[in-house]
Structure formats: C-alpha cells, structure tokens
Amino acid sequence: MYNYIKTAKVIEMRTGVDIVEIKRIEKILEKRRESFYKKVFTYSEIEYIENKINNPKTVAGLFATKESVSKLLGVGIGNLNWKDIEILHDKNGRPFINISSKIRKYLKEIDLNSIEISISHEKEYAISFSIGFFK
Secondary structure, three states, X not given: OOOOOOOOOOOOEEEEEEEEEHHHHHHHHHHHHHHHHXXXXXXXXXXXXXXXXXXXXXXXXXXXXXXXXXXXXXXXXXXXXXXXXXXXXXXXXXXXXXXXXXXXXXXXXXXXXXXXXXXXXXXXXXXXXXXXXXX
C-alpha cells in the first residue's frame, strides 16, 4: 500500500466575490460612458475596453473584479479609489491586478502576500472571484 499523503500544509486565505448585471452596465454606458470610464478605470483598462469594442460584458467583468478585490480586502470600494485596483491581462489574456502603493501598504500591514482573480460572464451577468493568500 502506498502512502501518498505526506504533510498537509495549511494555507490561510481570504476571498471576495461580486456579480454584476450586464444590463445595468449597458444603461450606464448609454448615458455616461466617458464619465464612468474616467471615474472607475485607469488609462490601460480603458484602452483594453476600447480594444474589446466597449463590450458591456468586458466592462461588467472589470467592474465586478474591482468590487471583489475590495471585498477581499475587507474595506469596500468606498474606502478606496476605483483606480487603486487596476485589472490588466497577460499575453495569454489571463487577468491579474496591479495595485496602488496605498493598497500595497495595507497588504503588508495584514500580511497578505498575493491576490489571484478570475472573471467570467454569461448573457446576463458578469462575476469575479478573488483569492488573497497570507504569508
């Protein structure tokens, strides 16, 4: 008989999740796209959105991710600037976050080492899940 289980390592983590109705984002984009983009997204994020032809699913996914990361941090978006959390993509399209120095300082205070994100969307909703790993 083989013993495949050695020593289990306990990993402490935090999670955050958010879901956004895409129609809600469509309405915002119809009425005030430019001001919404300027308030919520960085230049790089706006460039990404525009490359995706201002697709409301893309916008909803990025918006949900900012919310899910703020929930993971336990502070909510009201205590942050939307642009403190920047969603970028690697060459394969995998999303990752770039955080401001303000958040980086907070992560050090609470010993959170890294944050991973996942974004998905369907016809009516976009969802984002964030996981933060402690040192």
